[in-house]
Amino acid sequence: MLELINKISQNQFNTIISEAKDDLFKLEQFSVLKTFFSTRNFFSPSPIVFIADPFLFVHNDELFLFYEEQIKLDGKGVIKMVKTSDLKKWTKPITVLEEDYHLSFPNVFFLYGQIYMMPESGNDKSIKLYKPNETLSKWIPYKTILKGSKFIDSSIVRNNNKLFLFTTDYTNQTNKLRLFYSDSIDGQWVEHPLSPIAEGKDIGRCAGSLFNYQDKIFRPCQLTNSRYGEGVDLYEVLELSCHNYKEKKIKRLIPNSDKNYSTGGHHFNYCYFNDKKIVATDILEIRFNFWEAIRRIIVKLKKE
Numbered sequence: 001m002l003e004l005i006n007k008i009s010q011n012q013f014n015t016i017i018s019e020a021k022d023d024l025f026k027l028e029q030f031s032v033l034k035t036f037f038s039t040r041n042f043f044s045p046s047p048i049v050f051i052a053d054p055f056l057f058v059h060n061d062e063l064f065l066f067y068e069e070q071i072k073l074d075g076k077g078v079i080k081m082v083k084t085s086d087l088k089k090w091t092k093p094i095t096v097l098e099e100d101y102h103l104s105f106p107n108v109f110f111l112y113g114q115i116y117m118m119p120e121s122g123n124d125k126s127i128k129l130y131k132p133n134e135t136l137s138k139w140i141p142y143k144t145i146l147k148g149s150k151f152i153d154s155s156i157v158r159n160n161n162k163l164f165l166f167t168t169d170y171t172n173q174t175n176k177l178r179l180f181y182s183d184s185i186d187g188q189w190v191e192h193p194l195s196p197i198a199e200g201k202d203i204g205r206c207a208g209s210l211f212n213y214q215d216k217i218f219r220p221c222q223l224t225n226s227r228y229g230e231g232v233d234l235y236e237v238l239e240l241s242c243h244n245y246k247e248k249k250i251k252r253l254i255p256n257s258d259k260n261y262s263t264g265g266h267h268f269n270y271c272y273f274n275d276k277k278i279v280a281t282d283i284l285e286i287r288f289n290f291w292e293a294i295r296r297i298i299v300k301l302k303k304e
Contacts, residue, residue, distance in 0.1 A: 013052035054280035175204030
């Protein structure tokens with residue numbers, strides 16, 4: 001019976017926006033402000049299966065949420081955006097970026113006076129930067145900073161006047177975390193002498209961007225050994241230079257004792273807004289869809 005359930009069920013992701021309490025890393029004590037649900041209609045012919053990889057960004061006194069939306073399990077991811085000024089009323093989602101290939105992980109950040117988005121574009125075998133219009137509702141390609149491999153879930157962090165790029169090379173369907181550095185966003189990116197700095201299903205793929213908190217750098221990391229979206233571990237970066245890299249595992253963020261996270265999740269992102277610590281995570285949900293089950297049966301029959 002369990003084997004049958006696994007064959008006809010599907011992994012879907014919802015996004016939760018919460019207010020953190022004193023401990024930023026104790027998700028079970030958060031207050032949920034808003035949940036964005038994927039499709040729950042069993043008979044929907046085109047279900048939204050991913051509302052995932054949520055990134056928060058504050059601009060002009062508004063809180064923006066950028067995320068991946070994917071329709072159907074074999075669909076193509078696009079980047080959506082909603083925003084709020086009071087954490088109560090949110091705008092309707094709009095598509096802000098779409099390419100001919102799958103996009104996800106819309107990492108939006110501010111660097112040297114400029115706003116950038118660095119989404120996952122692994123199917124294009126590249127890492128690209130985009131710049132926005134004034135309302136952040138449209139993003140234009142700016143430059144390609146790396147190409148040649150299936151780079152996924154990339155993040156840039158600044159440390160000691162250097163920029164460090166963390167990216168997972170998924171070329172051979174393995175999580176190989178590679179590290180590069182540069183003097184500037186437009187400079188040449190050099191691979192770190194210790195790269196890859198992590199390799200494996202539970203250590204080699206970031207679960208959101210690296211971030212600074214209380215004068216420390218942290219790296220959220222995906223757990224994928226048992227299944228995609230299994231959970232998130234948190235690492236503290238102890239040393240980051242052009243010659244050395246060290247990190248240590250701090251704690252398990254997801255799953256935890258909160259029922260929202262009991263099945264899993266694969267993302268963690270935070271920001272300050274209106275003097276509050278706001279956290280965006282996604283959560284794994286096991287769902288069933290009639291048409292997806294039919295599609296799987298047809299695919300299996302064709303193989304036989």
